[in-house]
Amino acid sequence: MKGIKWLLLTTVVIIFGVAVTSYFWLRLSLPLYQGEYPAAVANPVNLDRDALGYLSVSAADRNDAAYGMGFAHAQERFFQMDLARRSASGTLAELFGERALATDIERRRHRFAERAATTLTEFSAADLQILSAYSRGVNDGLASLASVPFEYHLLGADAMPWQETDSILVIYNMYLELQGKMGRDEYAMTVLRQAIPESWFQFLQQHSSDWQAAIDNSEVTPVSLPDAPYPEVLRAAGPCIECTPKDSADLGSNNMAVMGRLTSHGKAIVANDMHLTIRAPGTWYKVQLNWRQDNEWQQVTGLSLAGAPAIVVGSNGHIAWGFTNSTADWHDLIKLQLSEDGKSYLTEHGWQPLQNHYETIKIKGAEDYSLQLQETQWGPFINYGEHTFALRWVAYDNNAVNFNLLKLETTRTTEQALALGAITGIPTQNLLVADKDGNIGWTPLGPLPGRQVTDWDTAQDWSDGSNFWSANLSSEQYPRIYNPEAGVLWTANARSVGGEAYRLLGNGGYDLGARGQQIRNNLLNKGQLDEQAMHQIQLDNRALFLGRWQQLLLDVLTPEVTAEHQLAEYRLLLSQSSRYAAADDIGYTLVQQFRQQTIELLFAPLSALLEQQGSRSANLKFSLETPAWAMLQARRTDTLPAGFSDWSQLLVKAVLDSKQQLEQQHGSLQDSRWGRQNQAKIRHPLSSAIPLIGDWLNMPASEFAGDRHMPRVQLPSFGQSQRMVVAPGHEQDGILTIPAGQSGHPLSPFYRADHQYWLNEVALPFLPGPKKYQLRLVPDA
Template sequence: MPKLFRVASRLLAVVVILGVVALLAAWLFWRGSLAALDGELALPGLSAPVTVERDALGVATVTAANETDAARALGFVHAQERYFEMDLLRRSAAGELSALFGPIAIERDKVVRVHRLRARLQESLDSVAGDRMPVLEAYRDGVNAGLAALGKPWPYVLLQAEPEPWTVADTALAGYAMFFDLQDETNSRELALWKIRESVPAELYALIATDGSEWDAPLIGDARGNAVLPGADVLDLRKLPTSWDDADHKVSEPAAPGSNNFAVSGKLTADGRAIVADDMHLGLRAPNIWFRARLRYDDARAPGGKVDVSGFTLPGIPAVIVGSNGHVAWGFTNSYGDWLDFYRVDWADKERLRYYVPGGQAAVRTTSEWIRVKGGERVELKVRDTRWGPITAELDEESSLALRWTAQLPGALNFGLSDMALAGDLDAGLAVADTAGIPAQNLVIGDRSGRIAWRLTAQMPERAGDCEPTGPLKVEAACRWAGWLAPTENPSLVDPPDGRLWTANARVVDGAALRLVGDAGYANGARAKQIRDGLYAKDRFTEADLLAIQLDDRALFLERWHRLMIDQAKRSDDEALQSLAREAATWDGRASVDSTSYRLVRAWRLAVIERIQNGLLAPAQVALGEDFVMPDLPQMEAVAWPLLQQRPAHLLPRKFSSWDALLADAAQQVRDQIRGPAAARTWGSRNTAAICHPLAGALPALAKSWLCMPADPLPGDGNMPRVQGPAFGASQRMVVSPGHEADGIIHMPGGQSGHPLSPFWGAGHEAWVQGTPTPFLPGATEHRLELQPEM
C-alpha cells in the first residue's frame, strides 16, 4: 500500500505540474496579444519618431511631426487595442460577417450586401478618399503593422479564424458602418406606415401618424401640441373591423440610436467661454465603440501651425470624431431626417427584366454577390439594381420597390470631418461641416471666443418634382433625386440670441426646413424639453452645470402618469390597480436605482399605450393580415393622453368594455410581470448593466462574466437626459470649453482596450456608472512607447 500511495502521489504531482504548465502556456499565449505600452518599436513609413503616451485609463496621446505620421501611429494603436472590433465594423458594412461567424449571420449579410458598398468602393474609393488618400494609406499601414506586432488577437483564437489585413476601402467601410448604425437601411418604418395608410380611413391614419406633441422643444418653430381627437361622426372604431385574438404587438420604450448635445455661449459664463456638452446614445459593449485619444502634430493649416485635438476616435478611421482642439469643440446627435425613399418599379415584362421609366423602359442590372460562410459553401445573392437603387421588396406580380438611400450615392461619404482638427473658430468649423460626408447629424459647435451654432451636417438629397414624403415614389409623378442640396440650404442656427442650443433626436426645425429634412421617426420631445428647460433654469453656467443636465434622471415625463394611476385607483375597485397604486404611492420622481414607484408607473404607462396602440391599429391588422408590421410610433403619447383625458367611447379599443377596464387590464399585466420581494421590484433590478464583449454570449456563464462589465444597477431611462438601459445609453459624455480643455469633463463606459487582461479593460467605466467627473484631457503619463522610423 505505501508503494501504491507513492506511485499515486507521483502521478498526481505530474498531473498538477502539467496542469500548471498548460495554464502558464495559455496565460502567456493570451498575453501575447496585449498591446505594446512601453519601450521602442520600429514603424516603417514614419518620417520622424512618434511618441505614444498612455495615462492610467489608457488614453493615448500621439505626438508626431505631421498628420500622416500621427495617422500611421494611431492606426498602430487602434489595431493593437481594437483590431477585432475594427474587423466587425468593416464586415458589418460590407455584409461579410458570415465569413467570421458562419451561417448564423447569413440573413444579416444579405440585408447589408444588397447595397453592394464594397463593390461600389471599387469604383469610388479615390473620390471618397480625395486628397486624404496619403493619410488613409498611412493609417492602413499603421494598422497592419500594429496587427503584425501582436500575437493572434484572442477573439480569433476562439473563433478559429485568422485576421485579414486592413485596406483603405476598409476605412471607408468603417465610415459606412455608421450609416447602418444610425439609419434604417431597410426603410422598414416608412413601408409599414405606407401600408397602414393604404388600408385604413384617412382620419385614423392621421391619429396613428401624429408627428408631435406638447412635449416638443424645437430650436426653430413651436410645439405641435397633442392630437385633436375626431368626433364619432368622423371616426368610430366601433364601426371598423378589429382582431379579437391575443396576438397584440408589444410596445416598449425605443432604444434607437440617438444622443444629446447642447451648448451655452459666452453670454452665460463668467469669463465668456462657450461650453459644449455631448453624449451619444448607442448600443453599449465592452470595449466601447469609441477610443479616446489626443493627437498633436505640426500643420501649417492649423492656427499657430500646430494641431492639438482631443476626444473620441472611431477605431477604423484616422480622425477625432467628437472633441475639442483648443479653438472649437463639437458634438453630434442623430438627425432622424428622411434619407431613404422607395421607388415603385412597374415591370414591363413577365420575366421582370425590364421596367418602366419616364419616356420608356430600362433593363434591370443583375449582379451576383457571393457571401463567404465559415464552415460552409458560399451563398449567392442576386442583387437586382434599377436606376433608383436595388429591389428590396415586392408589392405584387406587376410591381416591386427599389430603395434609394443617401449612403449608396457618390459624395455621401468622405473624410472631410478630419479637418475639424484644423478649425480655428466657429466659422471655420461650420465650413468643415458644410463639406463633411457623414450620416446626417445635428452638429452643435462652440469656439473659444464664446460663439455657438447648430447645423444639420450631411450631404442632403435634393428631391425635385412631386415627391410623396410617406410612400413609394411613382414614375408618373416625376419625382427624382436631383443630386445634393447646396450646403447653404442645410438648416442652421448661428449665434442664438439667448445663448443656448439643444438637440435630442426630436424635431429641431419646422416649416420649409422640415420639408427639406423630412421625418423618419423623431423621438418624443420630453428629453429635449427637459434639457431646454434645464438650460433656461439658470443664467450662469460652468462645466459642472452642464454635466448635471446630462445626469438629470428626473422623471418629469411620468409625473402625470403617476397622478393618473393614483386618481384612477381611488375611484376603482380593481384590486390590481389599487395594489399598484399603493406600491407607487410614494413618488420619488426619479429613475433612481432604488425606486419602485418609477418602475411600476413606467410599466403601467407602456401597458396602457400598448392597448391603445393595438386598438387604433386593429383595423390595419385585419386588412393587411401577415403583411402588417407594427411601426415605431414615438409620438403615441400625443394621442394616448387626450384619449385618457376625454375617454371617448368611439375611440375605445374594442377589446375593452370601458376605459376603466383598459386601465385595470394594464395594471393586471404589470402586477403579473413585476413580482417578488421589494428588492426585485426596483428600477435598478430591472435596469441592470449587461455590457459585454460581442463573444461573451457564446461562452459558459463563468467565462461570460469575465468578458462583461459589472452588473451594476443603472439610474436613468429614455425620456430624460440621462439615457441608460442595460446595454444601451450614453456611449460617452463630454463637457468641454474650447481653450479651457483642462476644465473639461469626460466619461466612457467599457474601457479603452478590447483585451480582458489589459489594465485598460473597463478603465473609466465606474466613473461613467456613478457620474463622477473625470478630466477631459489625458492624465499623467504612465506608459511611453517610442515608434521609430525603420532605418
C-alpha cells in the same frame, strides 16, 4: 474516499493548468505599451498613455499622426474594427458561419464594398495620404502583437490586413447603425395610410404638441380626435405573433451648447453624450493628436472611432463640437411597376431592365453561397410583405462618404465649422459647435438631398418622373442657427426646426421631444453655467415625462379599486416614488410598466394590422404616446379596443397585468426596484460562446439609473456611450468619460479602466493625464 480525493485534486490541477495556460496564451496578444518599435514613419512618433490608457499621439506631421493612431487602434481594437468592416461589406459569415448568413445577404444588397472602392478614387491626394498612413499604421500595429487578437484563435480564423477601403466601410457601417430602417418605416406608414381614413391617419402620425422644444422656437398645433368613428381595424386585434406595440424612436443622443456670455468663465461650452449600443469594448477611443502644420503646432483632443483616422467629436482649442443623430428622412421607398416577366421596371424613359449583380458569400464550415442581387436606377430591388419596391438612400450617393470631417481639426470659428455641413460625407448629424470667442451654432453636418417627392412618409411611384431626387443641397441652402437670442442650443433627436428647414429634412422617426424639453428647460433655468453644471444636466434622471402617467395611475387606484383587487401595497409603493428613474425606486417601475401596458392594450390591433402586412409598429414614424394620451383624455367609447366596455376597465386591467408581469419577473413588488428592471448587459461579442469564463469578458451586471425620455438615457445595453463637456481654449476643466475602457484585450490594464468612473458619474478630465507609458515609433531604416 481516497479515490474521490485524488479525483478532486486532479480536477483542481487540471483547472489550474488550463487557467495558467490560458493566461499565458492571452498574454501573447497583449499590446506593447512601452519601449521602441521600428515603424514606417518619416520621423519618430510617440504614443503616450496615461494610467487609464488615454492615448496621446505626437508626430511631426498629420500623416505620421494618422499612422500612430492606426497603430494604437489595431493594438487595442482590431477585432472590433474587423467586425465593423465585415458588417458593412456582408462578410461576417467568414468568421461566424451560417448563423451570420442572413445578415450578410441583407447587407450585400447595398454593395458597400464596391461603393467603397469607387469612393476611394474620388478622395483628394491629401486625404489619400492620411488614409494610407492610417492603414499602414493599422497593419503594423497588428503585426506588433506576438499573436493575433485572441478572438481569432477562438473563431479559428485569420486576421486579414487592413485596406484603405476598410475605413470607408467603417463609415458605411455607421450609416447602417444610424440610418438603418431601409424603408421599413415608409412601408409601415403606407400600410397604415391605406387601411384607415385620412383624418385618423393624420391624428395618429402627428408630432407631439405636448413635448416639443425646437431650437428655432417653431411649434406644431395638436390634431384633435376626428369626429369620424374610430376605424374598426384599429379596435379588433387579428392574429399576430407579437402584438406588443413599440414607440418609433425612444432613443438617441443629447447635445448642448452655451454661449460664452452665459458661462462662469466667459467661454462657450459644448456638452455631448451620444447614445448607442454599449459593448465591451465600447464604440469610442479617447485620443489626443499633436502635430506640426505650416510651422504651427496643432492639437485636437476627443473621441475617435477605431477604423477611421479622424477625431469624431472634441476640441482643437479654437472650436469644440459634438453630434446627435439627425433622425431626419434619408430614404424613399419607390413603388415599382414591373413587366409581366418581372425582368423590367417602368421609368419616365420607358421600360428598363433590372440590373443583376452576382456575388458569392463565403461561409465558415459550409459551402459558398451564391447570391443574385437586382437593382434599379434608383437603388436596390427590395420586398416588403408581398410588395416590390426600390430603395433610394442617401448612403448610395458618391459623396455619402469622404474625409472632410478632418477639416474640423483645423477650423477656427463657429461660422467656418457651419460651412462644412454640405461638404462633409458622414451619416448626417446635428452639429453643435462652440468657439473660444463665445459663439455657438447648429447645422446638419452631412449630405442633404434635393428632393421632389409627393409624400416623403409613404411609398410613391416614380415611373412618370414627377418624383425624383436632384443634386444635394448647396452650402447656401443648408439651415443654420448662429448665436440664438437665448444663448443656448440643444438637440435630442426630436424635431429641431420647423418651416422651410423642416421641409428640407423631413421626419425619419423623431423622438417624442421630452428629452429635448427637459434639457432646454435645464439650460434656461440654471442661470450661469459651467462644465460641472452641464455634466449634471447629462445625468438628469427626473421622471418628468412619466409625471402625468403617475397621476393617472393614482387616479385609477380609487379606494374601491384598491380594496377590490388587493392593491394596497402597490398603491403605497407608488406613492413613495421619488419621481426619478433611480435604481432603488420601485414606484418608478410601477408607473413605467403601467404606461407600457396601457399603450399595449390600446394599440395591439394596430400592431396586428401591421404584422399581417409584414411590418411592425416600431417602424412607424411617430410615437404612440401622443395619440394614446389624447384618447385617454377624451375617453370616447368608440376608441376602446374590442372587449372593453369602458375606460376604467381597460386601465384597471393595465394595472393588474403590469403588476403580474413584475411579480413573475422579480418574485414580488418589493423586489421590483428599477435597478433590477434596468440591469447592465454590457457584453463582449464572443462572451456567450466561451464556456465557463465567457462572462469574465463582460462588464459587471450593475443596476442602472436612467431610462427613455429623460436626459440620462440608460437601458441595459443602450445609452450614453460617452459624456463629453468642453469649452474650447479652456480644456483643462473639461470632462470626458466612456464606458468599459480603451482596450479590447481583457488582460490590458485599460480593458475596464474607465467603467467605474462612467458608472458612478465621476467626471474624468477631458485632457489626458500624466504620462505613464510611452511607446516610441522610430523610422525603420
